[in-house]
Amino acid sequence: MPTVPAARLMDGTALARRTVEETAARAAEITRRTGTAPCLATVLVGEDPASVTYVRMKRARCEKAGIRSRHMELPAATSTEELVATLTGLSQDSEVNGILLQHPVGPHIDERAAFEAIAPEKDVDGVTMTSFAAMSFGLPGFESCTPGGIMRLLDAYDVNPSGKRAVVVGRSAILGKPAGMLLLARDATVTYCHSRTTGLSEIVAEADILVAAVGRPRFIRGEDIKPGAVVIDAGYNPGNVGDVDFDTAAERASLITPVPGGVGPMTIAVLLAQTVDAAERQLGL
Template sequence: MHPHRSSTALTPPMSGTILNGKAVAQTLEVELAQQVASLRAQTGKSPGLAVIRVGDDPASAVYVRAKEQACGRVGIQSFGCHLPKDTSAADLVTKIDALNQDEQVHGILLQLPLPPQLDERALLYRIDPNKDVDGLHPENLGRLLRGEPGLQSCTPRGVMELLTAYDIPLAGRSAVVIGRSILVGKPLGLMLLAANATVTIAHSRSQNLGAIAAQADVLIAAVGRPKLITADMVKPQAVVVDVGINRYPRPDGKTSLVGDVDFEAVAPVASHITPVPGGVGPMTVAMLLHNTVWSFRYHEGLLETGK
């Protein structure tokens, strides 16, 4: 089995399909729980994930808690590591090095953002590439570029798994990714190319963004700008995937979570669309768990050749 390939398939209704990442992620979790139980019976060991959080960013605390709860649901050991916000780079490097050597830990995740005194890139590079369950180490990005097996970035891999789950064809189709970050846009472009899509990556400097977007059979927004994608930017019956998570002011003074897509306006135009929340977010967590299990197989010598 390919480390990132799911056998999950859902039958969508005839029109106006919501790409329900929450439901697909739940199915993946059931599969992963079965795999973990089988691996434990086979080896007497369980996969382990260490999540490092530095400081007290409230959003990070929520995300880390969700990841730890997900680990618990599938039987992955969770090694939480919460460090004070004034932690030095040297102390954090010492911690990462210890986790790299810890045989109980198969995946290491450095929760971003980090406090300003810490160099995010240098610290991500310090993580053992074969424990880099975020798929951000240059070695893993290089494997992705070359089409080789390895740990792949969770959010773009989650997008691909969601499209697979709904049997959305990609070969020969026009895919437009809006956003060029190393977290989502760039790796997702490579994954879509590997699926034989014709890929355009657009961004804040792109001219005629609306016209570029309107050419897409599959349109993926990952820029962090609320409701950027409007109905006139979407080709009728296109597949629309919204990676954005933004806080948007409401008339009552509170905020709502919205994506980069104006969901209410675009949903009637699209053939398939992800909601926010409940679309890509749960898939990201599911792929983190999947990567941790893949890494466990790697370290235990249980990967099939070329998988």
């Protein structure tokens, strides 16, 4: 079997920095022309430490990018009806350009009903069925932020999916499924796998582009990676461990994302960029 040199790292931190700089320039132009900065509303249910930290980080990035942040904290006991009412109100608020519902929201809440309460034109996190349909049919809309970040990473490193065999390991509604749709839209031949797929190793071994998004630490073994493949690790597990066994995979891949510093920074960068996109569309700029 042919061998390849050790993989090059796909630096998501550097690309995210450039993306945010471009976004900040666009936000500043909107502020100059209208007198008001774009606004992202964040909604947090409960006090999950990871979610609290993540929302705080997003709000800080908003400030650096010249985007106003409106934050709403709801108690953990919030009902589906109450959350839907909050999101509906934000959807109807002309001063809000984008809405982010931090998830998960708790097992007692119908998360899909909550997502669908977000107006499609303000769904800058790409979580509604309307956004998924737009991604699937190549229509204007908002991409799920992590898959959107993955596509920007591929573009930055001159990886053209056209004609390539892409394997997505994971089927979540906001990561695995839309990642496959975006790759398919770029003419990749896409196979979806998950934790119950039989013969997973053999399928992974055929991937020119591998997206790991299954949520299990080191679930993908390095020896199963096709020599020269591009490996996108969208997993994040305790201890800064991804879904791919990085050390062994890096010996066979041509390009690989680190964890942290790969896909993660791009998720927030795309969220900010799409918030400014939303503001431009709503203002007719």
